[in-house]
Amino acid sequence: MSARETLTATLPSHGRAQEVVEAGLDEGLLVTVFGRCRVEYEGRASSTLEAGDRLVVLKPDGTVLVHTEEGQQPVNWQPPGCTQDAVVDDGLVIHSHRESPDEELTVEFDSVRHVVAYNVTDEQDLSLQGTESDMRERILSDPSLVEDGFEPRATERETSAGAVDIYGVDDTGDAVVVELKRRRVGPDAVSQLNRYVDALKRDLHAEMHVRGILVAPSLTDSAHHLLDRHGLDFVSLSPAPQ
Amino acid sequence: MSARETLTATLPSHGRAQEVVEAGLDEGLLVTVFGRCRVEYEGRASSTLEAGDRLVVLKPDGTVLVHTEEGQQPVNWQPPGCTQDAVVDDGLVIHSHRESPDEELTVEFDSVRHVVAYNVTDEQDLSLQGTESDMRERILSDPSLVEDGFEPRATERETSAGAVDIYGVDDTGDAVVVELKRRRVGPDAVSQLNRYVDALKRDLHAEMHVRGILVAPSLTDSAHHLLDRHGLDFVSLSPAPQ
DNA sequence: AAATCCATTTCGTGC
DNA sequence: GCACGAAGTGGATTT
The missing domain is CATH 2.70.180.20 (Protein Yojf; Chain: A;)
Incomplete structure (x- = not known):
């Protein structure tokens, strides 16, 4: 055969x-x-x-x-x-x-x-756009998409609770943790961001203020409530430049 | 044709x-x-x-x-x-x-x-065992699998943060929230349980004590640390009766 | 249609 | 191998 x-x-x-x-x-x-x-x-x-x-x-x-x-x-x-x-x-x-x-x-x-x-031969890799990784690249090339004065300092910065998507400082010098999601998010993403913010506060164990910003296309109601309760911020951004 | x-x-x-x-x-x-x-x-x-x-x-x-x-x-x-x-x-x-x-x-x-x-005909449904739902049935038929004196009062009990897998009381009369996972869990499941416990405390807005118990086969280290920090409990249980 | 969460999730990455 | 989190997640259930 x-x-x-x-x-x-x-x-x-x-x-x-x-x-x-x-x-x-x-x-x-x-x-x-x-x-x-x-x-x-x-x-x-x-x-x-x-x-x-x-x-x-x-x-x-x-x-x-x-x-x-x-x-x-x-x-x-x-x-x-x-x-x-x-x-x-x-x-x-x-x-x-x-x-x-x-x-x-x-x-x-x-x-x-x-x-x-x-008999199959397939050498090709899929080229995919519109991922969370693409959102990160967009923000690194234009940090003002998060907010004016935001300065990224690291990606995948390690904390005791895991790696933060983007770590940086705002225009007042406060530490900022950015969590990216490519789609509408629920409470789970808010808890995730909150874990990172808490961990970073402990890690830095200084008087340093640590902000958390969730960047996603949109939020559910309960996610919004939880975000407020934890004192975190939200910025609306879509994965594709549109 | x-x-x-x-x-x-x-x-x-x-x-x-x-x-x-x-x-x-x-x-x-x-x-x-x-x-x-x-x-x-x-x-x-x-x-x-x-x-x-x-x-x-x-x-x-x-x-x-x-x-x-x-x-x-x-x-x-x-x-x-x-x-x-x-x-x-x-x-x-x-x-x-x-x-x-x-x-x-x-x-x-x-x-x-x-x-x-x-040309396809397929009337049959899949019969699946070993799911989280099976864990719930096991616990309802033998609540001591969670702990001695545990009394389930409701499944899928609604809170402002979502539905709790099993809600009940312990042998001291304290409210208990049980979160089930069919496999080894990480920090996300701990945060989920913590959201339910916090929500129930707010919902009951009484002096009532609310405990949270995570029931799963095992825990990762960071999940264990987070569980301790939130004052939640863990019980090891597998989806299958072994 | 939206929200929430489970899944024999799978998949990739890093340690 | 484990841990952690993303995914065009999919799928079920409920509102």
């Missing part, structure tokens, strides 16, 4: 399906199996899924995905790094095993309607 | 590929397209992915997934509810559009190596 080719089998016997899957796994191909199957998972949690038609994707990096006809997320899965094998019992059975944590996924096919093994 | 059948085409012309995809979309089939493609996304963020071999999955609920040979997550996607269409320009082009937020995904194929449309 040439690795250049795409191996396919329509309505294969379980033995033939097993051959294609095994060949695909051996040769580092991307394998898809479509058919009626039961799925069992045991690991961090455990689950059972009775027989139905599903698409199973096996990737050469050890990923397994079981997709139904709806939903963006697979109904069952196994992460990269797992070991896969395919055997024939009553029907085609695909096992995936992971150590640390110990997890096992078993897909038992009643009937395989289609199996394909694709 | 019978909906009972699985439509497949190997190394199809762009026109033939478009026919299969369009027929699949029209008839509510699960469609997979494998080939060399470029991908563009514009919406909450924006991204570009240069030409490479990928597996594209189109679901009848409007989901689009673009998978490379590695990673559990699709490199690009569109959630359920999007509208899909397939046209031929230089090659097969698949568009997916979403309103609110306005988002568009475009997949342009240089060459299609394989296209399949599957």
Whole structure:
């Protein structure tokens, strides 16, 4: 079987399906199996899924995905790094095993309607814009987006509660902790910023005043209340320059 | 074309590929397209992915997934509810559009190596054990798992900071807020519990003492420090009965 | 539609 | 390996 080719089998016997899957796994191909199957998972949690038609994707990096006809997320899965094998019992059975944590996924096919093994080459990386990291770059190149007189001094500055997105000083010389979020935020982001401000106050253990500024497109009501209660500030900024 | 059948085409012309995809979309089939493609996304963020071999999955609920040979997550996607269409320009082009937020995904194929449309029926629901909800049931049926004398009074009790997992009283009559986590927790879960405790103190605005207990398999060091600082308690409990 | 929070979150980064 | 936090997080539930 040439690795250049795409191996396919329509309505294969379980033995033939097993051959294609095994060949695909051996040769580092991307394998898809479509058919009626039961799925069992045991690991961090455990689950059972009775027989139905599903698409199973096996990737050469050890990923397994079981997709139904709806939903963006697979109904069952196994992460990269797992070991896969395919055997024939009553029907085609695909096992995936992971150590640390110990997890096992078993897909038992009643009937395989289609199996394909694709030879994949993909060197490209995704270029993504509009991330939190892009917001940081925007602010570093124009600190007045936070407030007039703001001077960034460090990014990812370490505190005893973790790394602060942007650390700097305001026009009065007070220390400023900036927490960035690329989307509308709730109370969790406020608590996060408050932890950093508290930690920095303790770390500096001086009389130094420490302000906290949450920079995000918008705030929920309860986040706003919590922000006020903690004496923190908010600046509205979107990830894209618009 | 019978909906009972699985439509497949190997190394199809762009026109033939478009026919299969369009027929699949029209008839509510699960469609997979494998080939060399470029991908563009514009919406909450924006991204570009240069030409490479990928597996594209189109679901009848409007989901689009673009998978490379590695990673559990699709490199690009569109959630359920999007509208899909397939046209031929230089090659097969698949568009997916979403309103609110306005988002568009475009997949342009240089060459299609394989296209399949599957008729899917799947009535089954996943049965999952070992969730946070299972922890709650365990505690309600044996409250001493939290501590001797603990008496649950309500689940999902509302406070001004959100709903508390389990609300109850301890053997001295003090109010108790229990926050459950199915896995090892960090500082975020401690802050969450602290918000609930603070909110309940304000809500009750009495002299009533309010305790907070974090129930999880384990704690990180910084979570432990933060827990101590806030005067909260920890109880070790796993989601599964072991 | 908005808000909140869980998730077998996954993924990347740094230690 | 663990810890921490971002993500175009997704998904469920409730208002």
